Amino acid sequence: MTRFFAPGRINLIGEHTDYNDGFVLPVALVQGCTATVEDAASGWAVTSAQTSDEVVVERGGLAGRDGVAEWATYVLGALWLLHDDGVDVPPLRIAVDSDVPTGAGLSSSAALVCSVVSALDAHLGLDLGPAGLLALSRRVENDAVGAPTGGMDQLVSLRGEAGHALFCDMRDLTSQAVPFDPAASGLALLVVDTRAPHRLVDGEYAARRSGCEEAAKRLGVPALRDVTADGLDDALAELNDDELRRYTRHVVTEDDRVLAVVDLLRAGRLDEIGPLLTASHVSMRDDFRITVPEVDLAVDALHEAGAIGARMTGGGFGGCVIGLVPVDELDAAQDAVRRAFADAGFGEPSLFTATAEAGARRL
Ligand code: ADP
Ligand code: MG
Numbered sequence: 001m002t003r004f005f006a007p008g009r010i011n012l013i014g015e016h017t018d019y020n021d022g023f024v025l026p027v028a029l030v031q032g033c034t035a036t037v038e039d040a041a042s043g044w045a046v047t048s049a050q051t052s053d054e055v056v057v058e059r060g061g062l063a064g065r066d067g068v069a070e071w072a073t074y075v076l077g078a079l080w081l082l083h084d085d086g087v088d089v090p091p092l093r094i095a096v097d098s099d100v101p102t103g104a105g106l107s108s109s110a111a112l113v114c115s116v117v118s119a120l121d122a123h124l125g126l127d128l129g130p131a132g133l134l135a136l137s138r139r140v141e142n143d144a145v146g147a148p149t150g151g152m153d154q155l156v157s158l159r160g161e162a163g164h165a166l167f168c169d170m171r172d173l174t175s176q177a178v179p180f181d182p183a184a185s186g187l188a189l190l191v192v193d194t195r196a197p198h199r200l201v202d203g204e205y206a207a208r209r210s211g212c213e214e215a216a217k218r219l220g221v222p223a224l225r226d227v228t229a230d231g232l233d234d235a236l237a238e239l240n241d242d243e244l245r246r247y248t249r250h251v252v253t254e255d256d257r258v259l260a261v262v263d264l265l266r267a268g269r270l271d272e273i274g275p276l277l278t279a280s281h282v283s284m285r286d287d288f289r290i291t292v293p294e295v296d297l298a299v300d301a302l303h304e305a306g307a308i309g310a311r312m313t314g315g316g317f318g319g320c321v322i323g324l325v326p327v328d329e330l331d332a333a334q335d336a337v338r339r340a341f342a343d344a345g346f347g348e349p350s351l352f353t354a355t356a357e358a359g360a361r362r363l
Pocket of ligand 1: 072
């Protein structure tokens with residue numbers, strides 16, 4: 001029997017920069033998924049403590065995906081892909097159990113996939129190594145499930161380090177741990193899961209993505225990452241479409257903010273990153289236009305309650321907000337958010353403080 005844990009994540013800063021070959025700065029959470037792999041008599045059987053059905057399939061390749069419940073494809077995907085890669089995967093039983101809320105933007109999917117892939121790697125003695133683990137985890141979400149994720153979630157779920165955020169370059173998928181310990185500065189990282197229903201997500205995401213690609217094409221660069229902050233005004237002058245200008249301004253300034261936050265964290269100046277987090281939110285709200293009233297309200301309430309910075313985290317149209325809050329103000333900030341939601345007639349948000357934890361590990 002082999003058992004691995006892999007965490008969910010929040011993204012400290014760097015939103016919609018991933019598919020523009022840019023920078024992101026996620027943090028692995030204490031919440032995560034545990035995957036247990038055991039030898040079985042025949043076939044592949046998967047269970048989840050969060051679903052009632054056991055799914056059993058014949059051993060085989062990705063062609064066996066049709067008709068399998070979607071949640072199980074996150075688990076079986078790794079087996080199917082390994083089979084198609086020529087690995088003789090024996091009969092197995094895989095059980096998963098996660099405390100990452102699904103669909104909240106905390107990457108329950110990467111926690112699930114990375115725990116399974118890590119456990120399989122060890123159980124089968126595959127020796128995939130860091131690059132192989134990342135590649136297989138991404139292929140499970142992209143090719144087996146069919147979710148167009150950019151790789152950040154899997155990177156930090158596999159490689160997060162305790163007390164650090166993970167600075168990722170999404171062009172070459174390299175990462176570097178950067179110190180991140182808010183408690184040492186008398187601060188707490190408060191996460192507000194707004195539980196706002198995701199609205200129009202697929203179409204809006206696709207529109208942003210293709211808009212960014214179109215802007216890069218018109219500017220003659222491989223991706224918006226290649227427009228520098230210094231070159232932004234010239235780039236904006238070249239684009240004669242207001243929407244493309246707003247997308248470009250968000251992505252270029254957001255990349256720049258990630259780099260600025262990384263510099264501050266490396267210099268031990270965590271208490272100065274607040275305005276950059278807030279500027280990121282304003283850019284997502286006004287330029288990229290991916291926020292919803294619930295997340296804007298949470299950000300405003302956090303600021304009024306003394307947060308030194310706050311922003312929506314994740315792809316948008318719902319999901320979570322993070323705030324850097326002085327520890328002394330933490331209770332008041334949580335009350336303020338709950339009260340603001342009640343006054344606005346929104347559903348009750350879920351709040352917790354996050355610390356930076358380690359990535360995937362054997363239990
Ligand atoms: P997020 O990753 O932001 O939570 P996704 O839509 O990417 O949202 O992934 C959520 C999906 O992952 C769920 O709908 C479900 O199919 C699958 N999933 C995640 N955790 C579990 C679990 N513990 N058991 C079964 N399925 C899970
Ligand atoms: Mg996901």
